[in-house]
Amino acid sequence: MSITPEAESEDSMANLKTTRSQYGGSIYDQQYFTDDELRRAAEIRQAAERGETDWGSAHNLVEAIRSKYGYSGGTNGAGYTALKQAASETPTYISEFKDEINSLKNALLNREAFSYDYQSDPAYQAYKKQYTREGQRATADTLGQLAAMTGGMPSTAATAAAAQQANYYGAKIADVIPELRSLAYQMYQAEGDNIRDNLSTLLKMDSQAQNLYQFNANRSDQNREQAVSDAQKRIETYLMMGGSVAGIDAATKAAAGYTDAELNQMSSYYKQQAALSTSKGSGSGSSAKTENSADYKSALSKAKSLLESGGENKAISYLEGLVSSGYITADEALRIARVELGLDLSGGTSSSKKASLISESEFNRSSAMQKKWGSYANYLKNNQ
Secondary structure: OOOOOOOOOOOOOOOOOOOOHHHOOOHHHHHHOOHHHHHHHHHHHHHHHOOOOOHHHHHHHHHHHHHHOOEEOOOOOOOOEEOOOOOOOOOOOOOOOHHHHHHHHHHHHOOOOOOOOHHHOHHHHHHHHHHHHHHHHHHHHHHHHHHHHOOOOOOHHHHHHHHHHHHHHHHHHHHHHHHHHHHHHHHHHHHHHHHHHHHHHHHHHHHHHHHHHHHHHHHHHHHHHHHHHHHHHHHHHHHHOOOOHHHOOHHHHHHHOOOHHHHHHHHHHHHHHHHHHHHHHOOOOHHHHHHOOHHHHHHHHHHHHHHHHHOHHHHHHHHHHHHHHOOOOHHHHHHHHHHHOOOOOOOOOHHHHHHOOOOHHHHHHOHHHHHHHOOHHHHHHHHO
């Protein structure tokens, strides 16, 4: 079903000016479109106003531009309706450090409070054995010395002295407990600090990995968007230069995202514009003026050089780039390609070849076409 906007809608404009705001279009078109897209949309609307194309086709062509920015202008071009976007092709970031980070977090959050049991401390048991042994030896030595002094007779003094030695080493055993407790606490603190340091390191590594992933994902998205824009611009320029839909390679078509209907509409529109331009320019001397311009001559010279050294594709790509940059017009590029260089932009189908045939007067002015085909009759025979 075709959409036919009213003549007074946002998709109509009486006069094409040179400033951005005077190109017309809705407030959303003004916000999203590039200057070149605003100009093209205005030219499409003007063509519809002059009756050179129907309003339904003009509206659909402008809608194709809006679709690049994810919205539709509705039936009259003035609205904003978000289009459903395809799900992002970029997968969600998955941390390679996730398990380690969670393990350290759990170890830190669920860590038991510090406690110290000297009886289960191997260091305490070692000290206890050492001081007990030394105490026993000192006690024995004291008793032996005092017994020798008394002729082997036990005495109260000997017993007291032996007990004093035992108490001394027993105290030394007790004295190491606070020291060992302090050492155990230091080890507990060091273990916690080590967990925190490792966790901090992993979190930083994970953050850096995520930032790098996001940077690459954003760049990938930007590259994808740029690839779509480049493909669309290349197709539009190619059609403006007289190329056919059949001549668009499958990869470029897929990258641009245009439907067959949109491509056919654009092709029809640009053919109408080319035919109108040809009819207006015939007999007016405009061709001679174009051929004599410095930009035209420079573009022709470079295109000839590329054709001789690199083949048709390089010459056509060069001309497409000149049109995209505004250095020459599509009509000028089309004339250089078809008339001056004798290139075939039809894409190979009989109907598209017939539609892109040049006139006999153009053939007679082109040394390249005469060299390639010999006569106009032979040119028609091989291209109809």
